Amino acid sequence: MKIIAVHAYTLSHRTKHMFIWRQGLLGSDPTSEETWLRLVTDEGVEGWSRTPRGGIAMDLAVRRLKPWLLGKDPLMKERLWHELWEIDRIEEFPMYIMGWVDTALWDITAKVAKLPLYQLLGGYRHEIEAYASTVTYPTTEEYLDVADQCLARGFRAIKLHAWGDARKDAALCTALRNHVGPDVALMYDGSAGFDPYESLYLGRALEAADYLWYEEPMREFSINAYKRLCEQLDIPVLAAETSDGCHYNVADFIAQGAADMVRTSYFYKGGITGALRVAHLADSFQLSAEVHGMGEENTHLCLAIRNNHYYESLVMANPIVVEPCIGPKGMVKAPSGPGIGYDINLKAMQKTAVAKM
Ligand SMILES: [Mg+2]
Structure with missing residues (x-):
């Protein structure tokens, strides 16, 4: 099988619900630019993936990724993943660029296998519980109100993003x-x-207060700072969400005792290939690898990785706005068709794209 065409389409839309963050910082851009990658093969199977921060992705697609991908066999994902690391040495990609390419290759592979991605990856469960992951609200009263709404909606687990003031947050x-x-x-x-x-x-x-985990309190630059914190606390510290270097870096967090649980995701850990490596690395130490973030890609990972326990679902606004994939009891399933199961309207995408290749 060969890749015979590489396309990218950048879609721009006003962000409906902002991810408001500590000290009023915006976790989302007022205008979202999402770039879709479309790999066309000589056997008619197409692979898709998407990434936010679409302008960066489009630049790399034009300069680096298209010339490199044309003529490659998309089923040789492992080889291509290592070649991406070589290109990364020059470009210093954001990690989500590796995930962007790798995820489209897995989409092709799962379509060839005629399986939903999570079953190709191993398949551990058919559905998983989601936790409501809050944005930042101005007052304690509003948080409690939002929590009530989440519980009424069927969630049984809630994660707070709060103000970034240790005493107020405590x-x-x-x-x-x-x-x-x-x-x-x-x-x-x-x-x-x-x-x-x-x-x-x-x-x-x-x-x-009997919290289940304590996630990423500090920037993940100093493994030593995390090691000291893990030694001082009994609550599991969940780390290595945004640290660069995929499993090569997560291995050091684990070996140094700088994380009690680790983060994995297609987005920050180099695609499906990288996310699985992190999960299996953690599993070999009997540690959890909790999947970070939302979307179909992470849903498939959540269903395939045994040592992950929840799907993270951001709950925006008040009254709360919940992702449509969350079932009445807070459970999530992946699309059941072959591949990742994106809902794509190619014609509309080609028509409305603000940039394309
Ligand atoms: Mg996080």
Whole structure:
């Protein structure tokens, strides 16, 4: 099988619900640019994938990826993944660019195998529980209200993104535990907002409030800082979400005792190939590899990886807006057709693209 054409289409739309973040920072752009990659093969099978930050992706698609991919066998994913690392040495890609290419290759492979991707990857479960992953709300009262709405919608697990103030966040986490009682699984995501001293203070509060995990309190630059925090706390520290270098880097987090659980995703860990490597690496140490983020790609990973326990579903706005894929009891399934199962309207995409190749 050969790749005979490489296309990319950038779609631009105003972001409907913003991911408001600590100190009012925007986690999303007011205008979203998403670029779709379309690989056409000589056997008529097509592979698709998408990435946000579409302008960066389009530049790389034109300059680097198209000339390199043309004529390649898309079923030789492992070889192509290693070649991407070679190109990365020159370009210093954002990690999601590796994932963009690799995911389209897996889409082709799963279509050739006539299987939904998660079954090709191994297949551990047919559905998984989602947790509601909040945006940042201005007051504790609003968080408690949003939590009530999430529980009424069928979620049984909630993760907070909060203000990035260790004392205020600790008080919020305690208030939420008191509000929902002992049976709701609660997690906290620091999104790298703290220094080691604040991280320790907040971690102790999360321990006392029986949180399930403490995610990314600090930037993931210093493995030593994470190692010290893991030694100081009993609550599992979940790390290596945005650290560069895929499993090569996650291996050091694990070997140094700098993470009790690790993050994996197609987005930040080099596609499906990289995400599986991280998951299997963690599994060999009997650690969890919790899938970060949403979308069909991560749903397939959630269903294929045994040592992952939830699907992360961002819950925006108030009243809450929930992804359509979340079932009434907070469960998620992957599309059942072959491949990843994106819902694509090629004609409309070609017509509305603000840039294309
Ligand atoms: Mg996170």
